[in-house]
Amino acid sequence: MRRTLFTEDHDRFRETARAYYLRECAPHAEAWERDGVVSREAWLAAGRAGLIGWEFPEEYGGQGIRDFRYNAIMAEEMAATGSVGIGLGLQNDVIPPYLTGLTTEEQKRRWLPGVISGETICAIAMSEPGAGSDLKAMRTTARREGDHYVLDGQKTFITNGVLADLVIVACKTDPAAGHRGISLLVVERGMAGFERGRRLDKVGLKAQDTAELHFEGVRVPVANLLGAEGAGFRHMMENLPTERLAIAVSALAGAERAFELALEYARTRTAFGRPIGSFQANRFALAALRAELNAARGYVDGCIMALVDGQLSPEDAAAAKYWTTETAWQVIDRCVQLFGGYGYMNEFEIARIWRDNRVHRMFGGTSEIMQEIVGRSLGL
Structure with a gap:
């Protein structure tokens, strides 16, 4: 689908993000998975590339840009490049509202420069x-x-x-x-x-x-x-819509990556002397997944712009997280099925995407909690 929400500035930022992930993260995916932690050098490299804390004021080293589209790009490129692990989503999606809206001037001077440089992980x-x-x-x-x-x-x-x-x-x-x-x-x-x-x-x-x-x-x-x-409970509730939309964005990005892998596999893997994508069952399955992803992309992009415009309500964010994470999981699971036995092998990226995406239906509030939030908004 052609997307209309990004400007040339966003496109340049995407190029920077992709180059960073391909250079600093994707080559280390296997080692980081094995070690259970990423290198701090990757954080410092992100800081040098301007990929942390762009929302923070310029006087502390930030860029003073408050635009969730940049957050979405980071999540999308992390998935698209096959990168794993680095917790930049938390640092950029969840932490900034706390460290900008709630901090004193003294706290900003003490903490923000290190956060922006990648030296201080939150x-x-x-x-x-x-x-x-x-x-x-x-x-x-x-x-x-x-x-x-x-x-x-x-x-x-x-x-x-x-x-x-x-x-x-x-x-x-x-x-x-x-x-x-x-x-x-x-x-x-x-x-x-x-x-x-x-x-x-x-x-x-x-x-x-x-x-x-x-x-x-x-x-x-x-x-x-x-x-x-x-006032801590109120502060946390105020920041949850952004966090929940960020989870929806990440889940969808993972599903889109899974679809790309499944499509390529359907074109190149043969059975009975022909590509498996030529069988009607698989061709129809991929067509259905493409349609579901198109619908999810339009929905999530609309939510992104609602957040940018200050119009995304907590109920809207809960609905987006619920529907997108559930849909993404169904799409990824079907993609794994298309790989057959190889989809169950840890050496294949599709298996990692399947494992990684499952948690999106849990953290930031489970799917059931999201349904409860939306249900209450209906007066039920």
Whole structure:
């Protein structure tokens, strides 16, 4: 499909992103998958290429560009080049609203230059072993003692958890106040009592480090409070639409890559003396997948422009994440089927895409939570 949402500036940015992924990431995919973590050099290279933090103000090293189309390009090119693992999506899609809208001038000077250069890797710690999508059930607490908060608790499923230098931690500063007692504290690498737990062995996204984090009596300066005390839940809810659309974009990009691989395989793989794509069952299956991807692309591009224009509601973002991730999964699964036994072999990229994409229906809120959000908006 011809897309009309991008300008020449976006096209130049896409060229830069593709060159970066092909040079710095794709060649290391196998090693990163094996190691369960990416090289910090890849982060620094992204910083040098201007591929981190373009949304941040120019005085700190950013470009002052707030346009989600650039975020979409990064996700699309990561999938299109067969790259894996590097958590730039979190750094660019999720973190900026927290570090621009909620930080003081002193905090901006202290943190933003390193984030933009790729020297400082960020994570956000919400989920806990007993509280996934139910953020109000979190047990991590922070009590005020003079100029510090004393932080205690545990987080899990934390993207960039191994590499992170700054971790935005959701915690209860007033446990009796329910969700109105949740605050956000920035924990920095090296703070006493802050420990990384085990690196989690995931089904997919194996190169993207995901870890448990432990906080035992961590003394966090009050100067590291992000936003207002007790307003953490509201701050997180305000940022979820962008995060959820970013997940939809990534899921669709993976599905489009899977389709390209399946189409090429159908053209070159032979059975009974002819390309398997010439059999009506396969030809019709690919035609149906092409139509589904076209519909998804039009839908997601419309949501991207709604976000750019400030018109994407939380309900719209939830619907987009639900439908796109479910559709992408169905498309990818059908592509794996077309590969036959080879689609089940880890050495084939299609198998990795299948493994990696499954989580999109879970994180950022499960498909069932998305349906609940949309259902409530209907007055049900």
